[in-house]
Amino acid sequence: MAYWIASSPHNHLQSKTSALMRLVIYATIPGILTQWYFFGWGNIIHISLAIATALLTEFTVLSLREKKVSEQLFDGSAILTAVLLGISLPALAPWWISVIGSIFAIAIVKQLYGGIGLNPFNPAMAGYVMLLISFPVQMTSWQPPLELMSVPLDFINTLSVIFTNFTYDGYSVEQLRTHIDGHTMATPLDTVKTNLTLGLTITESMNNIVIGEYVGIGWQSLNLAFLIGGVFLLFKKAIPLVTPLSFLGSLFVCSFIAFLISPDSNASTLFHWFNGACMLGAFFILTDPVSGATSIKGRIIFGALAGFLVFIIRKFGGYPDAVAFAVLLCNMSAPLIDQYTRPRTYGHK
Amino acid sequence: MESVIERIDKGLFWKFHGGIHPPQMKFLTSDKPILQLPLPEKLVIPIQQHIGEAGEVIVNVGDDVVKGQPLTRSTLPISVPIHAPTSGKITAIENATIAHPSGLEELCIKLIPDGKDTWCERTICPEYQQLSKAEIIEKICNAGISGMGGAGFPTHIKVGTTAQINYLIINASECEPYITADDLLIKEHSSAILDGINILDHLLEPAFILIGIEDNKPEAIKALQNATQGIDKIKVCVLPTQYPVGGEKQLIMALTGTEVPSGVLPTSLGIVMQNIATCFAIADAVIHDTPLIKRVVTVSGQALEKPQNVWALLGTPVEFLLNECGYPQQEKKHIIMGGPMMGFSLPNNQVPIVKTTNCILAPSEAEIPNDNQEVECIRCGQCAEVCPSQLLPQELQWSAKAKDHQQLDTLNLFDCIECGACAYVCPSHIPLVHYYRVAKAEIRQQQLLDLKAEKAKVRFEARKLRLEREKLAREAKHKKAAEARKARMNSGTPEANNEKSAVAAALARVKAKKAQASAEPTNSANPSDDASSEKKSQVAAAIARAKAKKLAAKDNNSIAEKPPAEINPVIIDEKIEEKQTLDPAEAKKAKIAAAIEKAKAKKLTTEAKSSTSSEIKTETVTAPSPADAKKAKIAAAVAKAKAKKQQAEQKKEIQLSANEDITSSIKDEPIAEAVTDKKARIAAAVAKAKAKKQQTESK
Structure with missing residues (x-):
């Protein structure tokens, strides 16, 4: 007993x-x-x-x-x-x-x-x-x-x-x-990047065989599949909604502004969303709780920063895809983000 | 205020942050009436069952008490008495395990019921409106009523507030799983509860009375709505079920949209909250003059055969309630006092029911498994999402583990209400609340120590100041005395003159001494003076002495190594050799003499030895009488001892003389004489020894 x-x-x-x-x-x-x-x-x-x-x-x-x-x-x-x-x-x-x-x-x-x-x-x-x-x-x-x-x-x-x-x-x-x-x-991202340095416009690049009908044979479907997997995770409440949302949103804003400024040298948002590791990063990598930010506010900043970095590196960097680099840079800033996004405790101003 | 009431009338409420929806499990007990139990065999009544100070015990062991008789007296404002739950005999007043998370032992009164259940005298007072507020508050205090929802804050203090009250909130939410005690009480006693609410209304005069109740108790809601029909002031607020809406701050937020600032009592915002069971107790106390001696307790859990609500006398051991509800004998027992979220495990089944006990939970193994294994936090942040205080449980956890008290303070650890929502959702199964409790205890401990240190510092500083003050006072006194003396000396009286001259003489002496000291150095500066030559010779002598000492040390060493019989002559030889250089003739003489003496001495000693030993032998052989033998033995021993002594003496003498000789030999002649003198002395000694030997021999 x-x-x-x-x-x-x-x-x-x-x-x-x-x-x-x-x-x-x-x-x-x-x-x-x-x-x-x-x-x-x-x-x-x-x-x-x-x-x-x-x-x-x-x-x-x-x-x-x-x-x-x-x-x-x-x-x-x-x-x-x-x-x-x-x-x-x-x-x-x-x-x-x-x-x-x-x-x-x-x-x-x-x-x-x-x-x-x-x-x-x-x-x-x-x-x-x-x-x-x-x-x-x-x-x-x-x-x-x-x-x-x-x-x-x-x-x-x-x-x-x-x-x-x-x-x-x-x-x-x-x-x-x-x-x-x-x-x-090459991959669609690589092709576009190379073509831009060769003086070709985006529209011309889009005629490349690897792009196909939409934004890249194989790659577009792959990203769609990861998006479906991600939605399943969201549905199961296994990952927070805000991180992928703010990441894709930020990538959308950046690429859209760039596209508006110069449509010839900037690929569309859809091209960015459905190429490379974009959806994998949005739903499977950035949502890793261990290396990410913890608060909701922090996650919004974290995702937005990642989206911005992906665009910047894809546009100006030496590598065609940028998700891995963007994720690591965001991982580095996560503790700082956490530090400044602490929620207000009940009863405190 | 109007907008708040408008919203409530529309059935709209504010949302507090976080919250969870654990399985409610209320169906186990919610459909059975409250059971009246027989009297238990014994009652263990802790003298403190509320927050604050314990009352003073006013009964003695052996006293017969009647039901409702006070057992303690409240001596301080924040103290309430306890009463005998039934008539019987006080058998002991001693420490026993009380209802506390750490199984503390505290003073309890043990009562054996006599089975008669005799009431003390009571005066029923249906017209409470005719009493003054102070009289009602005194009645509440004397009935021993403290908050029955969990914290146990003395009710008379809460209702005695003079602040302007906007909302009196009656907490009937009962958000913890399993517990249905309040639910059943409302269903069965809604009119008595309403009486209690009216008394509170009379005392506090609030603008509105809000009864907060979760929507999972439809029958209780109906009962309350029926009871309060036609009273505009009272609003029955049906809240969506969510844990922990029954927390004071959460309920205030949900009903009024007001956030209670940290460290502030709701009273200062014009809000008072009372538990619904407390209202029932107030009505009983004020109208029926019945003190708080029993309460409704939910005895639930799937390990029980008949889980149900019971009327339990305060002080009833948990074992009695469990037996009444069919608790099977099993190997591993897990009994929880309180609900599954905030209750605590009991160390044994003798723990008594107290004023704040609303539930006894006996879960089955499958219901609440005990095999939870903590793994590392993966920072998923679910804990922060459910925290009703909007804390960061996982960051608190890191800091608590690291004992970073400063960071814990920054993260507002003390705003944690320990509701357990964070630990409930944690996928890593980290017992978060446990870490916070430990950290809180450590911080409180540290604060106590800091306070002590601060006091000690103040004491030390005060002492330093006092010593400084005393020193100054002493100095001032001395100065004053010196001045007085001076004044006296200068006053011109004969005594003063005397004193003055004495001082002058002393000064003159000191001066003279000083002059002498300064004169001496000049004298010694003269090289032709005797002083310097004297010094020289002294130095030479010192060197010589040192050399001699060295030599002697050498000799001593050699002596130590060699057996004594051999050494003596060697030393003598050495001396003699040295002396030869000074005065060969005399030295030779001395040498010869010494040799002769030596030989003689040797002979004598050996002779003495052999003779004594042989004598002993012969005697032991020839004289068998024991007495004689003994005598002879003693004599022999004495002789031996004497011989030894002499030998030692000789040795010493020789050594001494050797030292002296060497030093003197370096100086000048007179040694020769000294040596002969010594030789003579040795000879004499030897002769003496001889004589003695002979004496012994003759003996």
Whole structure:
């Protein structure tokens, strides 16, 4: 006969951090499937590699830190990081890219700062940026959508490219990226950026084959899929509404103003919204609670800052996409934002 | 004020920040009438059941008391008495576990009911309007009424306010899950409650009376609406169900849209809030002259067979109530006093019901699991969204863990009402409220220490000042005395002259001494003076002495290493050698003499030794009588001791002489004489020893 002593409150909402993580992972499924449909097996292979590496790294570091491995290993945070990293990588990047990226994201960005809840930066994005800076060639060799490729790419061939740099028939990544007419195909964002430096207008760029009918074959659908996943998360109340709203709103305002000023040198808002990692960033990266701002006001500022930075970097920066950089910069400013957006306590002026 | 009433009439209310919707679980008990229980076997009545000071105990162990008899007397304004809940005998007045989160023990009166339930004398007073306000307030105080909603603030203080009151708010919201005590009380006793409200109206004269009730109690709402029909002043305000709308500040916000500033009582805003159960108790006290001795308690939880509301006498042990409601015997017991959000776990089942106890919760394992594991905060911010005080629970948590008291103050920790909404929603299952409670306790402790330190500092400063003052006073006194003396000396009387001359003489002496001191240095400056030569020789002597000492030290060392019999002659030889250089003839003589003496001495000692030992042997053999043997032994021992002593003496002497000899030998001749003298002395000593030996031998 023992009396159980506990501190109030005694009842508890039966939600768990791991359940939240699992929900976010489920929400990426539409995006991953779309990616598979338009770009083949590459990203699924990278996601698998990243998950395996991330779990192994997490296990090793947790054991070294003498933490409860069984509880923390499968709390879903490491898997989510790996999934997000795998989604972001170029589909035909060599295997060691996702391995190095995952190790860096988990061991250094997350665990060295104290593990879950204590990392100041989003691990997936920090890993991505590290890879982009360290291995620029591999990290910018984006695979064109399958429908534009002259060489068909099945699962075995993709696996072969990732592990040996060559397909079964001996095609290199560069050859795979070449269009029938001999041009190397880039992402829509890259294409527009390059064309602008060549003196072409936006309207002329929009005729490029990678753009297709709307704002980019494959990419537009991919972003739409992530938007759907994001709405699912919003519906489930797993993520706050204000962050993606203020991010997309800010990107809209910036791109719209720029578009009004000079329509020839500025792409439309839709182009910005449905290209690159925009929707992934809005619903899956910026909403990471650990590295983001906490108050509602803070989240509005956080999202708006991210949108502004994405536009600035896409427009004036050296990189075609900017979500990862924008996220890291916002992560840095999150504590400051929190400091100045504390709500007024009841009964205080 | 008009706009507030207009809004209320339209059924519109303000929204307070945050809030949650935990499962209400009120269905367990809300449809059963309040049960009258038999008398328990014993009652444990804590003497303090309210916020403030405990009353003074006015009964003794062994006293027979009747129902309603006061057991304590309120001596201070913020103190209310307690009463005997039934007639019986006081068996003990001692410490027992009281209803407190940390299982504190405090003074309790133990009462064994006699089963007769005899009432004390009461005077029913249906015409309370004819009483003065002070008389009514005194009645309320004497009935021991304190807030029955949870905090337990003495009611007579709240209703005794002289401030202009705009709103009297009756709190019937009962927002905690499981609890239905107020709900049932309203359903069954709405007219008595209305009497209580009218008494409060009479006392406070508010502009409006607002009854705040959650919309999950439709029958109670109907009962209240029926009871207050036709009274324009009283508004029954049906609020949407949301935890914690029953919090004082939250209810004021929801009903009037007014925010109570931090650290300010609602009275200063013209608002007074009373719990609905308190209203019932007030009516009972003022009209029926019945003190607060029982209350409605919800005994709920899925571990119970018959969860229901009961009329519990104050002081009833929890065990009695649980047994009445069918609590099964089980391994792991979890009993909570209060609701699941703000109640506290009980350390045992003997804890008594007190004035603020509205619920006893006995949940099943599935209902409230005990396996919650805290994990790291992921800063999701859900806690901040539900906080009714608009605090930042997760930031508070970091600071509480880091014991950063300054930051906790900046984040307004003390505005936390400990409602538990943050911990309820936390996906990391962090017991946030627990961290805040610990931090609050630490800060209070620190403040107490700071206060003490401050007092000590003040005391120290005062002491320093006092010492300084005393010193100054002393100096002034001395100065004054000196001046007085001076004045006296200059006054010209014979005593004064005497004194004056004495002082003059002393001064002259001092001067003379000074002059002498200055003269001496000039004297010693002269090189041809004897003083310097004297000094020189002194220095030389000192050097010589030092050298001698060194030598002696060397000798001593060697002596220590060698057995004594061998050393003595060596030393002597050395001395003699040294002396040879001075006076060969005499030295030789001395040497020879010494050698002879030495030989003799040696012989003697050995002889003495052998003879004594042999004698002892023979004696022990020849004389078997024990007495003789003993005697002989003693004699032998004495002889040995003597011989040893002599030897030691000799050694000492020789050493001494050696030292002296060496020093003197460096100086000049007279040593030779001294050496011979010493030799002679040694010889004499040896002779003496011989004689003694012989004596012993003869013995």
